[in-house]
Amino acid sequence: MEKKIAVILGDGIGPEVTQQSIKVLNAIAQRFGHSFSYSFGLMGADAIDKTGNPLPDETIETCLQSDAILFGAIGHPKYDNDPTAKVRPEQGLLRLRKELQLFANIRPISTYSSLQHLSPLKSKQLKGVDFIIFRELTGGIYFGKKELSEDGSYASDLCSYSKEEIERVSHLAFQYAQKRRKKLTLVDKANVLETSRLWRKIVQEIAAQYSDVAVDYMFVDNAAMQIILNPAQFDVVLTENMFGDIVSDEASVLSGSLGLLPSASVGNKTALFEPIHGSYPQAAGKDIANPLGSILSAAMLLDHFQMNKEAAAVREAVGWTLANGFVSKDIDAINNYSTTAIGDLIMDHI
Amino acid sequence: MEKKIAVILGDGIGPEVTQQSIKVLNAIAQRFGHSFSYSFGLMGADAIDKTGNPLPDETIETCLQSDAILFGAIGHPKYDNDPTAKVRPEQGLLRLRKELQLFANIRPISTYSSLQHLSPLKSKQLKGVDFIIFRELTGGIYFGKKELSEDGSYASDLCSYSKEEIERVSHLAFQYAQKRRKKLTLVDKANVLETSRLWRKIVQEIAAQYSDVAVDYMFVDNAAMQIILNPAQFDVVLTENMFGDIVSDEASVLSGSLGLLPSASVGNKTALFEPIHGSYPQAAGKDIANPLGSILSAAMLLDHFQMNKEAAAVREAVGWTLANGFVSKDIDAINNYSTTAIGDLIMDHI
Numbered sequence: 001m002e003k004k005i006a007v008i009l010g011d012g013i014g015p016e017v018t019q020q021s022i023k024v025l026n027a028i029a030q031r032f033g034h035s036f037s038y039s040f041g042l043m044g045a046d047a048i049d050k051t052g053n054p055l056p057d058e059t060i061e062t063c064l065q066s067d068a069i070l071f072g073a074i075g076h077p078k079y080d081n082d083p084t085a086k087v088r089p090e091q092g093l094l095r096l097r098k099e100l101q102l103f104a105n106i107r108p109i110s111t112y113s114s115l116q117h118l119s120p121l122k123s124k125q126l127k128g129v130d131f132i133i134f135r136e137l138t139g140g141i142y143f144g145k146k147e148l149s150e151d152g153s154y155a156s157d158l159c160s161y162s163k164e165e166i167e168r169v170s171h172l173a174f175q176y177a178q179k180r181r182k183k184l185t186l187v188d189k190a191n192v193l194e195t196s197r198l199w200r201k202i203v204q205e206i207a208a209q210y211s212d213v214a215v216d217y218m219f220v221d222n223a224a225m226q227i228i229l230n231p232a233q234f235d236v237v238l239t240e241n242m243f244g245d246i247v248s249d250e251a252s253v254l255s256g257s258l259g260l261l262p263s264a265s266v267g268n269k270t271a272l273f274e275p276i277h278g279s280y281p282q283a284a285g286k287d288i289a290n291p292l293g294s295i296l297s298a299a300m301l302l303d304h305f306q307m308n309k310e311a312a313a314v315r316e317a318v319g320w321t322l323a324n325g326f327v328s329k330d331i332d333a334i335n336n337y338s339t340t341a342i343g344d345l346i347m348d349h350i
Numbered sequence: 351m352e353k354k355i356a357v358i359l360g361d362g363i364g365p366e367v368t369q370q371s372i373k374v375l376n377a378i379a380q381r382f383g384h385s386f387s388y389s390f391g392l393m394g395a396d397a398i399d400k401t402g403n404p405l406p407d408e409t410i411e412t413c414l415q416s417d418a419i420l421f422g423a424i425g426h427p428k429y430d431n432d433p434t435a436k437v438r439p440e441q442g443l444l445r446l447r448k449e450l451q452l453f454a455n456i457r458p459i460s461t462y463s464s465l466q467h468l469s470p471l472k473s474k475q476l477k478g479v480d481f482i483i484f485r486e487l488t489g490g491i492y493f494g495k496k497e498l499s500e501d502g503s504y505a506s507d508l509c510s511y512s513k514e515e516i517e518r519v520s521h522l523a524f525q526y527a528q529k530r531r532k533k534l535t536l537v538d539k540a541n542v543l544e545t546s547r548l549w550r551k552i553v554q555e556i557a558a559q560y561s562d563v564a565v566d567y568m569f570v571d572n573a574a575m576q577i578i579l580n581p582a583q584f585d586v587v588l589t590e591n592m593f594g595d596i597v598s599d600e601a602s603v604l605s606g607s608l609g610l611l612p613s614a615s616v617g618n619k620t621a622l623f624e625p626i627h628g629s630y631p632q633a634a635g636k637d638i639a640n641p642l643g644s645i646l647s648a649a650m651l652l653d654h655f656q657m658n659k660e661a662a663a664v665r666e667a668v669g670w671t672l673a674n675g676f677v678s679k680d681i682d683a684i685n686n687y688s689t690t691a692i693g694d695l696i697m698d699h700i
């Protein structure tokens with residue numbers, strides 16, 4: 001098969017980890033007889049530095065013409081502590097999500113037995129942990145009207161949701177639940193927010209169409225506790241944009257290493273794949289970052305192409321590096337391998 | 351000293367745990383020669399059942415005429431899964447916070463060595479954990495304009511903050527930091543939200559007046575990870591209402607038992623004290639709930655009266671029960687004591 005992949009290297013460690021994924025995808029193409037072509041686009045602090053714009057139009061074009069997008073990371077500290085900055089890297093990513101209507105962010109949360117010693121949680125907490133978070137990604141308070149009064153003494157952000165926005169991501173989540181353990185938990189704050197009550201009402205309605213899926217409802221404050229206290233209770237978690245941002249990052253601590261968690265952001269036309277770790281600027285250019293988050297995102301990309309055997313081959317190779325101690329500094333501070341070396345090992349193994 | 355205490359027993363296990371605190375306060379009054387008088391008010395599901403109103407005007411009056419308020423818990427499941435219910439218990443608590451301008455919710459997070467085996471976290475994660483969360487409590491998305499379109503297909507909630515709202519809680523948080531380890535972390539989402547950028551700007555300005563306090567800024571998604579990965583880094587955490595709801599409940603898992611965490615909600619005129627656990631309806635009336643969250647809230651109430659020796663006596667008595675295994679079912683499933691028995695033991699010890 002021929003596939004066009006748009007690549008956005010992005011900021012910080014984005015470029016170096018994404019390069020490993022490209023090597024891995026090429027190894028897959030060779031072994032399974034596919035042809036992948038790559039077009040590169042700019043986004044984030046990198047794009048601001050080069051063009052003044054966090055998301056140049058050409059990048060959107062490149063993405064629209066691709067079958068899938070592989071993305072590194074976004075963000076630079078020089079923008080974070082300046083609340084008055086008019087242009088910020090994150091605007092690029094937010095606009096890309098909106099333009100491509102990547103309405104569902106999908107984050108699998110799983111644990112690796114060889115990494116349990118790194119988890120902050122006791123091993124008994126991690127038993128049976130295997131869930132997937134569906135975060136709505138193009139609505140809510142992220143994209144509502146923002147106001148700052150002229151004298152700078154008042155600000156507001158509007159959180160809004162429409163029936164359609166809730167429905168499309170909910171259907172996707174229910175469909176995943178049907179293929180898994182058939183349980184869906186809606187996380188909201190229906191005791192306080194009107195938008196949460198709309199979510200609850202619509203999800204209750206949709207649930208009737210998926211009668212094999214058991215649904216429960218959990219307030220976000222309680223969910224923030226349950227993710228740590230009893231994470232094995234979850235199968236598919238569905239939630240709105242802002243809550244999803246928080247609980248999916250929280251859930252990522254269960255694995256023992258943020259460095260190897262992948263994510264997919266899907267829409268009707270295309271989909272974007274990125275590791276959940278950020279741009280980690282302190283490590284940029286040092287060839288020490290963990291490339292597995294990006295490589296496992298590439299595996300999700302292969303799944304998206306219906307190349308499930310190929311995706312399995314990537315995951316098998318990743319498992320092999322972990323089992324054999326071919327790991328980066330975040331996983332083993334003493335015996336470790338460089339970003340490039342791990343990428344090469346996985347490529348060769350495939 | 352003479353003090354008037356308003357008591358709201360509330361829903362679920364609220365009444366039975368609050369009764370233990372009253373016993374303990376009376377023991378303190380006797381030992382230290384104070385006189386505490388109690389006036390009871392209704393709120394929550396209990397108030398809806400009895401009056402149709404989650405917060406009758408008389409309750410507000412009672413609270414306004416008191417020196418402090420002792421509160422149990424709020425909420426009943428029969429309202430949670432009905433997104434169309436017009437009257438809900440939580441409206442009572444939200445309105446009370448607003449009417450009394452209880453703008454700062456204060457939650458100390460600490461760990462007890464005798465409970466570490468109950469914590470989901472490894473003990474090395476818990477070393478040196480001692481922080482306090484300041485959550486803004488009368489602004490933000492909780493109190494912004496809410497809309498539901500007539501056809502029920504669109505909903506919105508407005509999140510807004512003014513300079514004054516941010517300033518008053520921030521000053522309080524900085525003053526606490528000065529009396530502690532002199533570190534303050536603002537938790538926000540300034541890379542996305544206009545209100546967060548206002549928070550960051552104002553906190554940066556205020557920081558100049560507290561030059562002995564080191565300030566750092568953390569995005570809420572990162573904070574949700576750091577609270578589990580490295581909780582000992584925090585001293586005073588300051589944040590807005592919705593984020594505070596989530597991260598303070600998340601942080602409560604560190605202790606090993608939600609049952610013993612207290613909180614204070616303070617304003618300029620009066621203050622309210624309540625355990626952080628909810629109404630826990632499954633346990634209501636069974637005399638099995640942990641009364642320590644309420645009793646330690648009563649200790650915070652005594653601190654609020656500047657009765658610091660008295661508060662210390664309560665905490666000493668609580669520590670004594672924990673050290674001697676006089677604990678409730680949530681802490682020891684096999685050898686445990688009833689809610690009333692623990693209240694009696696603490697009362698007698700004082």
Ligand SMILES: CC(C)[C@H](C(=O)O)[C@@H](O)C(=O)O
Nearest residue numbers: 074075090093245541542571
């Ligand atoms: C970079 C930031 C805008 C983004 C978000 O909040 O959505 C990130 O935290 C994420 O989760 O992808």
Ligand SMILES: CC(C)[C@H](C(=O)O)[C@@H](O)C(=O)O
Nearest residue numbers: 191192221424425440443595
């Ligand atoms: C009961 C609910 C409205 C309340 C809140 O969200 O503020 C509770 O969770 C709390 O934290 O006190």
